[in-house]
Amino acid sequence: MPPEPVEVAILGAGIAGCALAHHLVGRGVGPVIVYDPRTPSAGATGRAAGIVTEQLWNRWDVAVTRDTKVEYAALARRWDPSAYATNGFARWTREPVAAQVLEEAVERLRQWNVDVRSLDAPELGRKLPWGRFDDIRRAIWSPGDGVVTPSTMTEIYAETARQAGAEFWFGTPFGGLGRSDGRWELRSASRTVRAKRVVVAAGAWSKRILREIGRPIPLVPYRTQAAVLRPPSPGADFFPSIHDIDTDVYVRPESNGRILAGDGTELVEVDPENFRTGGDEGFVSHLAECFATRLPGWADAELLRAWAGVCSSTPDRRPLVGPVPGAEGLLVMAGFNGFGVMRAGGVARRLAEALSAGDGSRSAYEPLAPVLPERFASGFPPFAPRPGFTLEGGDDPRF
Ligand SMILES: Cc1cc2nc3c(=O)[nH]c(=O)nc-3n(C[C@H](O)[C@H](O)[C@H](O)COP(=O)(O)OP(=O)(O)OC[C@H]3O[C@@H](n4cnc5c(N)ncnc54)[C@H](O)[C@@H]3O)c2cc1C
Numbered sequence: 001m002p003p004e005p006v007e008v009a010i011l012g013a014g015i016a017g018c019a020l021a022h023h024l025v026g027r028g029v030g031p032v033i034v035y036d037p038r039t040p041s042a043g044a045t046g047r048a049a050g051i052v053t054e055q056l057w058n059r060w061d062v063a064v065t066r067d068t069k070v071e072y073a074a075l076a077r078r079w080d081p082s083a084y085a086t087n088g089f090a091r092w093t094r095e096p097v098a099a100q101v102l103e104e105a106v107e108r109l110r111q112w113n114v115d116v117r118s119l120d121a122p123e124l125g126r127k128l129p130w131g132r133f134d135d136i137r138r139a140i141w142s143p144g145d146g147v148v149t150p151s152t153m154t155e156i157y158a159e160t161a162r163q164a165g166a167e168f169w170f171g172t173p174f175g176g177l178g179r180s181d182g183r184w185e186l187r188s189a190s191r192t193v194r195a196k197r198v199v200v201a202a203g204a205w206s207k208r209i210l211r212e213i214g215r216p217i218p219l220v221p222y223r224t225q226a227a228v229l230r231p232p233s234p235g236a237d238f239f240p241s242i243h244d245i246d247t248d249v250y251v252r253p254e255s256n257g258r259i260l261a262g263d264g265t266e267l268v269e270v271d272p273e274n275f276r277t278g279g280d281e282g283f284v285s286h287l288a289e290c291f292a293t294r295l296p297g298w299a300d301a302e303l304l305r306a307w308a309g310v311c312s313s314t315p316d317r318r319p320l321v322g323p324v325p326g327a328e329g330l331l332v333m334a335g336f337n338g339f340g341v342m343r344a345g346g347v348a349r350r351l352a353e354a355l356s357a358g359d360g361s362r363s364a365y366e367p368l369a370p371v372l373p374e375r376f377a378s379g380f381p382p383f384a385p386r387p388g389f390t391l392e393g394g395d396d397p398r399f
Contacts, residue, residue: 001191006031006167008355009186009195011177011209012202013038013168014045015150015344016333018157020201023352025164032166033193035186036202037174040158041151043203043272044340047309049226049262051241051252052342053089053145054114055105057317060370061339062112064346071345072148075156083152087253088240092124092139098245099137106140116142127240130233130297147241147252150341169193177213184329197329197355204272204310206334215324218376219312219335222385223270225283226262227306228254231298249290251298258304261287265311265338267385272310279306311338313385315376321347322354322368325377331355332373337386347371 007029010017013036021034036042052069054062076084093099102118109116119139125131133139162168175187177198184198200206204221241252248264263286284306291298312335314320320335333351336343350367357364365372 003185003192003194005183006033006193006195008032008197008199009184009193010034010199010201011186012036012043012200012205013040013154013158013170014043014201014203015041015154015157015341016203016336016348017199017201018154018161019344019348020199020333020351021161021166022157022164023348024355025161025166027352027356029352029356030165032161033169033195034158034161034166035169035193037170037172039170040168041154043205044309044311045150045154045203047226047307048150048341049250049252049260050148050150050341051089051145051250052148053142053241055089055091055109055116055140055142055145056339058370059112061318061343062109062114064350065342067346067349068342068344069144069146071349072146072153075153075160076148079156079159080152082149082255083156084146084148085238086144086146087238088141088143089145089242090119090124090127090139090141090240091243091245092119092133092136093245094135094137095246096137102138102140102245109142114142115144116140128242128295130231131295132293141240145241148341153341177209179213182328195329197331199331199333199351199355200324201333203334203340204312206332207312210324210332213327215327215330217320217324217332217335217373218315218380218383219320220269220314220383220385221272221310221312222268223266223275223308224262224264224311224338225279225306225308226260227279227284227287228258228260228304229287229298229301230258230304231301233297244290244294247286247290247294249287251295259298259301263287263290265313265385269385270310275308275310277308279308311336311340313337313383315380315383317386319343319347319371320373320376321351322365322372323374325374
């Protein structure tokens with residue numbers, strides 16, 4: 001079979017790759033093909049909690065997530081209203097140092113026009129009447145935050161992209177990526193696609209794909225877990241997403257009165273091809289401990305299932321999005337540090353705008369300046385994954 005020419009080949013049909021396809025074909029870029037050796041949402045996307053919050057650590061992240069939120073709300077209204085809901089997000093701590101940092105976060109977030117306010121323990125208790133908050137020092141609340149069903153939103157992106165002409169190619173084993181006659185070739189046993197530009201949006205797998213073509217980027221895949229539980233008493237169908245900073249446990253409402261809970265990041269590297277996909281006993285008992293002390297109304301919740309997924313960390317906790325230095329026509333959209341669902345729409349829009357500008361100039365990528373891979377062009381030392389819902393933050397004047 002002769003190679004098939006396309007304008008852009010996207011590697012990976014998670015929420016990042018599918019959102020990018022949606023935004024590219026929406027701007028008239030084509031032909032676009034999305035390739036995945038598995039199925040859409042087979043990676044981290046299909047295992048994610050789907051919390052979308054503006055309680056983030058720099059101005060750029062807030063802007064991107066706000067765009068994503070608006071986009072998810074609009075797409076859900078049009079295609080599947082159950083895919084997105086605004087439920088607000090509350091975090092709290094009983095520790096004095098963390099309380100001080102939370103207070104500073106409120107000030108900082110307000111400067112970035114995030115609708116966020118402090119709550120005292122009684123106010124928090126009114127939002128979560130099954131919790132016990134008498135020893136809480138500080139809580140913060142962002143009413144405009146929401147929850148998305150990541151696999152449904154990915155399907156919506158894929159479907160809108162397909163209807164506008166994008167091709168999706170699933171289920172064929174990856175045969176490699178190479179360069180030939182000024183084009184990128186995406187190969188399988190049965191087919192070769194020749195692309196002017198390739199975007200590696202393959203989540204934790206991006207590390208290996210880029211290393212194999214001699215273009216390493218600083219990504220460390222790590223494992224993170226979640227579970228769905230059924231609390232004993234009904235009546236909690238709709239509540240804010242929450243994060244107990246002291247135990248790192250977060251919870252969001254799920255359908256049919258169930259809840260989805262997780263507990264952050266494992267700080268060691270794993271191989272996305274070979275990791276333990278089930279939930280650990282230690283993880284489940286950690287959730288149980290947190291519920292027993294902080295959310296007693298959920299203490300007897302029935303565990304329905306627990307699982308793990310693989311996310312990828314970068315040295316500075318910012319994603320890697322844009323041209324890979326020194327490799328013409330090669331781009332990456334990865335390294336979301338456990339926050340890729342809430343950023344996908346806004347990042348995809350910015351990358352699609354840059355790609356559709358067509359001239360490949362550095363200025364086209366200016367809206368992605370804080371996350372361009374060029375910041376690691378001179379190399380990077382080894383590093384370990386860092387926790388997800390960090391309290392750190394600050395505005396770098398460059399962003
Ligand atoms: C338990 C858990 C909870 C989470 N909670 C949240 C949350 O509340 N909010 C949030 O914003 N984020 C959350 N995340 C993070 C979020 O899931 C990820 O950041 C996001 O899904 C990344 O999307 P992606 O499309 O970049 O990667 P993925 O969804 O991992 O998709 C990568 C795709 O690449 C494919 N692939 C592999 N090899 C190749 C190849 N050679 N060629 C082409 N394709 C390939 C894979 O099959 C896969 O489909 C959570 C993650 C987990 C695991």
